[in-house]
Amino acid sequence: MAAPKNILFIMFDQLRWDYLSCYGHPSLQTPHLDRLASKGVRFNRCIIQSPLCGPSRMSTYTGRYVHSHGASWNNTPLKVGELTMGDHLRDLGMSCTLVGKTHMAADSEGMRRLGLEPDSVIGARVSECGFDVFERDDGMRPEGPDGLYDEGGALKYNEYLRDKGYESDNPWHDFANSARDDEGNVLSGWFLENSDKAANIREDDSETPYLTRRGIEFMEQTDGPWCCHLSYIKPHWPYIVPEPYASMYGPEDFLPPVRTEAERDTDHPVFRGFQQSVIGKAFSRDDVRDKVLGAYMGLIKQCDDQMGVLFDYLETSGRMRDTMIVVTSDHGDFMGDHWMGEKTFFHDASVKVPLIVYDPAPEADATRGTVSDALVECLDFLPTFVEVAGGDADKLDHVLEGTSLLPLLRGGHPAEREQVICEYDYSSSPLAGKLDLDPKEARMMMVATKAWKMIHFESGHRPMLFDLVNDPDEVTDLGASADHAAVIDEMYARLDAWARRPAARTTITSEEIRKARTAGPGRTGVLIGIVEEDELPDALTAKYRGRKAPDMTT
Structure with missing residues (x-):
């Protein structure tokens, strides 16, 4: 090993x-x-x-x-x-x-x-x-x-099936994912009534x-x-x-x-x-x-x-x-x-x-x-x-x-x-249309610990809450329970903290940022907040000292 x-x-x-x-x-x-x-x-x-x-x-x-x-x-x-x-x-x-x-x-x-x-x-x-x-x-x-x-689905697999003798314009469907009756009719696997039949x-x-x-x-x-x-x-x-x-x-x-x-x-x-x-x-x-x-x-x-x-x-x-x-x-x-x-x-x-x-x-x-x-x-x-x-x-x-x-x-x-997060954007689903939701509203998020699971709905509907310790099958929704308001507040605090994470800054590492904090005055000539020229080492201000220029105001 x-x-x-x-x-x-x-x-x-x-x-x-x-x-x-x-x-x-x-x-x-x-x-x-x-x-x-x-x-x-x-x-x-x-x-x-x-x-x-x-x-x-x-x-x-x-x-x-x-x-x-x-x-x-x-x-x-x-x-x-x-x-x-x-x-x-x-x-x-x-x-x-x-x-x-x-x-x-x-x-x-x-x-x-x-x-x-x-x-x-x-x-x-x-x-x-x-x-x-x-x-x-x-x-x-x-x-x-x-x-x-x-268009690209199962292309090579269909070629393989045809080489094996499965003659069809779409053997993926007609053989791999369908059954056949005694008269040779294809019984499509898309119809759930055929699920108990053997694929042909x-x-x-x-x-x-x-x-x-x-x-x-x-x-x-x-x-x-x-x-x-x-x-x-x-x-x-x-x-x-x-x-x-x-x-x-x-x-x-x-x-x-x-x-x-x-x-x-x-x-x-x-x-x-x-x-x-x-x-x-x-x-x-x-x-x-x-x-x-x-x-x-x-x-x-x-x-x-x-x-x-x-x-x-x-x-x-x-x-x-x-x-x-x-x-x-x-x-x-x-x-x-x-x-x-x-x-x-x-x-x-x-x-x-x-x-x-x-x-x-x-x-x-x-x-x-x-x-x-x-x-x-x-x-x-x-x-x-x-x-x-x-x-x-x-x-x-x-x-x-x-x-x-x-x-x-x-x-x-x-x-x-301490928690796990799961998200679902259902704005493209028929349900979002039935509920007349704007695409921005048809989203929901789950935050769960080992003890609790809460589901937040961006549509404004009340949250759902499950007690994972006493209700591991998740059949009792406590989201409307006043007795669990404190738990819901705690779960929202977790969700809010997660949403505030710096997820968009992906082009500079945290290590580079930490180095920048302690680097001191840079060596590229940017000087901010310096009152007197002798506050910094001569090497950092050499380009700004001892210089001459003509009067250009007249």
């Missing part, structure tokens, strides 16, 4: 924290991820920075809150000037390569203004979160009356095994030090999976939904609006939830089996000895909890994600197989990677808003974070 030379950063899409057996799921066994946890640290309180793919990932890739980087919705471009994972690591001599999904939207207008060509090396990196791309696959190639959702594809050709092979192909052809972001598409919708996984789980394996009638009767317009959305209504139906949940669990089981393939490769190739492995998700999935589907709210089903970190360094031996209860944010990953690459994350504190996890991984005792 040695200090990590490489980083394998694995991210699943829409994977709930509590749907792995190492996190306590009673029937969904995930032995390969459990094995990794036994060799590393499993974190119990890892919180994302936005409950939506794009902004969550942009926070992870920049190490900055959504409030800072500004890419607050899917396909909202990340500003050209934002430093990303690839930028930081490449400066330290570590390559940074993408295999899979980012949901990154390039700032094409900013690139045009600066004269950056998208097909140049710099332009390509700016367009891809700083990553060099081995294969980008956001896993989305749906097509409607206005065309494709993503050989399991080895489906998306998760395909991306595993692509990740291994990258690692086989590269030398370190490298960071590989192996970013899986599943268990994100469409919720459909091939056999043998389609038949693995039934109602006897399902956890009951976490929800109460009191929640359904809420007087909160925003919370009620998300419950009454098309997605919320669908997942509130037990028949729909049962169909989807079987597929969702099957997709997760397939993901874990592919982790077995991947970890076996790392072991046999010797890379396990010098590669840090980080496994997480970009957000969770309500799956009918709290009368909602998808992920766009702040309960733990959505904002808490699994995090398993394996560090091969001998210094991490003392923490192997342990569980950390520390509050962790996904923007902590990048400072960690900077330090693995040999950098000093503290010297980047003017840009990176997270904290390195290395002290936690290696038995140190860092100052614990």
Whole structure:
């Protein structure tokens, strides 16, 4: 074992924290991820920075809150000037390569203004979160009356499927994400009624095994030090999976939904609006939830089996000895909890994600197989990677808003974070229109400690509050309780302090600022507040003494 030379950063899409057996799921066994946890640290309180793919990932890739980087919705471009994972690591001599999904939207207008060509090396990196791309696959190639959702979605994967004999103009949909009836009709995975059917594809050709092979192909052809972001598409919708996984789980394996009638009767317009959305209504139906949940669990089981393939490769190739492995998700999935589907709210089903970190360094031996209860944010990953690459994350504190996890991984005792922050800008959603909200008003923020979680609504609606100690399922909203006014005041004080942080000053380091304080009079001739010329050393005033000039006033 040695200090990590490489980083394998694995991210699943829409994977709930509590749907792995190492996190306590009673029937969904995930032995390969459990094995990794036994060799590393499993974190119990890892919180994302936005409950939506794009902004969550942009926070992870920049190490900055959504409030800072500004890419607050899917396909909202990340500003050209934002430093990303690839930028930081490449400066330290570590390559940074993408295999899979980012949901990154390039700032094409900013690139045009600066004269950056998208097909140049710099332009390509700016367009891809700083990553060099081995294969980008956001896993989305749906097509409607206005065309494709993503022109670049699943292009190479579709080529692969056609080479394998899956004849279609869009095999991603017709085979990988749909079933087939006895007459040969395609039963689209977009329709939840088909989620309990098997995808019409050989399991080895489906998306998760395909991306595993692509990740291994990258690692086989590269030398370190490298960071590989192996970013899986599943268990994100469409919720459909091939056999043998389609038949693995039934109602006897399902956890009951976490929800109460009191929640359904809420007087909160925003919370009620998300419950009454098309997605919320669908997942509130037990028949729909049962169909989807079987597929969702099957997709997760397939993901874990592919982790077995991947970890076996790392072991046999010797890379396990010098590669840090980080496994997480970009957000969770309500799956009918709290009368909602998808992920766009702040309960733990959505904002808490699994995090398993394996560090091969001998210094991490003392923490192997342990569980950390520390509050962790996904923007902590990048400072960690900077330090693995040999950098000093503290010297980047003017840009990176997270904290390195290395002290936690290696038995140190860092100052614990007291709160976590999550943000959601829903100004582009139908709900914002139904509530007649200005885009500036359709935003909400979550601040949480280990004891309390508060949700602030910029629309002026009252906050929501949950007692995480006595109500860990978050079913009782105390936001309107006069008895909890002091707690709400305390949480607002935390949120206000966070909002006042100096997030915009990113071009000069804190270290440079500290040096400027003690530098004394400069040597560039600027003298302010000096009364007599002998107050300063002669060398600093030599250019102003003993000079002659003619009278030019007449």
